[in-house]
Amino acid sequence: MKTMRIVIAGCGCVSVLWFDALKKRDDAELVGLVDLSREAMDKRIADYGLGGIETGTDLKAVLKKTKPDIVFNCTIPEAHLSVINTALRHGCHVLTEKPLADTMPHAQKIIAAARATGKLCAVMQDRRYYGRIQSLRSFLESGAIGRITTVHCDSMMGLHFGGFRDHMRHVLLVDMAIHTFDQARFITGQDALSVIAHEWNPPGSWYEHEASAVAIYAMTNDIVYTYRGSWCAEGLSGDSWRIIGDKGSLTWDGDIVRAQAVNSDTGFIREMRDIEVPYDKKNFPIEGHAVCINDFIHCVQTGEIPQTVCSDNIKSLAMVHSAIKSSRHARRVTCDYKIKVNKHDQQKH
16 A cells, blocks of 8 residues: 555644554654644644744645645644645645534534535544444444433543643543443434534533533434533543443443343333343454544545544534534524535535
């Protein structure tokens, strides 16, 4: 396969995960870095021994000099539209940190640009690639606990980032819940139709704006999905899932999975039997950012479509922004992710 020439835009703390993944590949060459902070670029150059690499604060200038195949976008959400569109218009494929964009109209513009240029644009939704969730989805698809009717998830953490996240509006929903919402779509194979949600910032929060939220989604195939989350919940951190089928239930704490199915058709409370959820860690030697990056580069090389392609990921982003709208107006909101097509933005083939 052709060696991919890559530019990374954004050298903040999250970029470390991207640098770590790239250094393990022999079919990818990092040819440029872009950041508004020279100090940030210099630190990555020193940390990873990148002497002689092209650097700059102007993405267009770096792209003209390096002519990369791929741009990895690790900038803040507000910069995504500008960075991604610039990269696409310069003939680059783009893999971006989540979320795809800071607003739905901006996401629509990114999708239009990808179609117009015929380039791939996908989102770093790395949790889809975790071995445990892959195995869990296969188990549910087998019908072992019947038809899925209800999904619950609690996601509680006390995270002290410092920096821009401390001042973001809707920080939990925009910067974290997108992961959980995308997982819910992946686990069930369904999409959200509408939501009732409430955001708030609890007393004692170190965030300036809304760091906690609850949401109830009506999804396709008559599934109800509920989310309760916080980024200022000290102690007992982690995610907790309960998935209910018409013949049993499953729980998952991010590590241990337990499942039970009905074993009798009589009794006030039916007799249950434990079911093993198959999982062999040896089948998933790499997880996280590295697997998502591997899949994206493979798709660029082969012409395949990554599962986190922007035209699908907008459905997860719609869950975020419909929840924000629902909370703001205290009413049920439709999750509108219909991709608007302009005749001038048709994808080239």
